[in-house]
Amino acid sequence: MEKDPDTIVEHDIFPFIRIYKSGRLERLLGTSVVPAGTDPVTGVISKDVQINPTTGVSARLYVPPHIPSHAKLPILVYFHGGGFVIETAASPTYHNYLNSLVSNARILVVSVEYRRAPEHPLPAAYDDCWEVLAWTASGSCPDEWVSVYADLGRVYLGGDSAGGNVTHHMAVKAASQGIKTKVSYYVTHGLEGAAPLVQSLKIQ
Template structure:
């Protein structure tokens, strides 16, 4: 009996194909790797947890090798890259990256696994990111329920209360599309209170996926700009977005977007690559790596020990103090 080829409904190359029967074929993404206690190379331990059952939100938690049993460390909530539709917190690329970062920066990291398009279009990923942020913040409030021991025992500095507020070493961040999750969550935290009044100290946006209907800087003009695949990509991952490509979630400088004065963190680091088409949309403290493309430090053909990869790592490590 002849094999009947399935019909393709949508292609978003090089990321994925969606077939008319609903099957999603993801073409990019590194393979799954399990968590590991006491990595022989870095000494970092990792484990997988469930943050929420409905919706299902999971995470991989990383703990560095401790200098003392009750050591208190900064906390980093990390949102992985992949264009809102591929990759995972449990993939080899992101596990290796977080393992190295946690080892060098001496932080407790929570790498969030959230729902992705097209099965769950935006704003699902933003809502999952917010739920994960609130869950982490709850560990530093009074009367913690369903706590994660690595966070309660080692996360954050000792709590100091002044006028009811506690000052913490809590960071959030991510790369590529997930970099803008970090941006939007910091903005949201300026309007909606985090559990226990916890404050975000800093945010890291690596090669953030910002765009709009109007070109800026070195971006192409006219028809070349209109044909840019980034617009098609955004329409795919968030087809119902009010304002389309000028939605505040992707265009923080557009009409109707909240003022950047509402940023709740006191520190913001934006890292861009010199060849990245999105680089001109970086903001505030800018760190540019010349001669590299978008999220180059995650590309399989790039040597993880190259000088430019080391530059990104060193800058981020120094930021997470």
């Protein structure tokens, strides 16, 4: 009896993904998600915004609580890690980290939900991240949080792992397109660089 191709492993990239002969893809890590909303610990508010309905590209936006009506906040466009194949902007790791960062630094964060490989090979992720960066920094962003609170003179880029790679590519392209950004950091989630980052975002 011939085996079901849906159960025959063709590529086992442990511990990240497993691809079956039928083409079915199984992600082994980074599949948990948490909803946007008000964080009960920090009071930080987040929401999900669709950027491109055709590609499905979206972003999770974060703002601190109790923003004065006249305030203009630094913006951090954040690119999550995961080797371009796992994790999302809604992963607990990134959601909790950015809640903490926004609370301490008093910034606006745009966390990019880009398309992942292998379903969408590179440069799909780069294209998506660029689209969100341009959407954020255009000066005519339709989102109310960005249009009201964002200080477009203080746009930072940051990410970890694959997101660090994206940060580099976005910084280079932004410079060539005349979008002024600052590369904040390349980090892992040990948060070793969190304190200096918080201070730099507050004072610049």
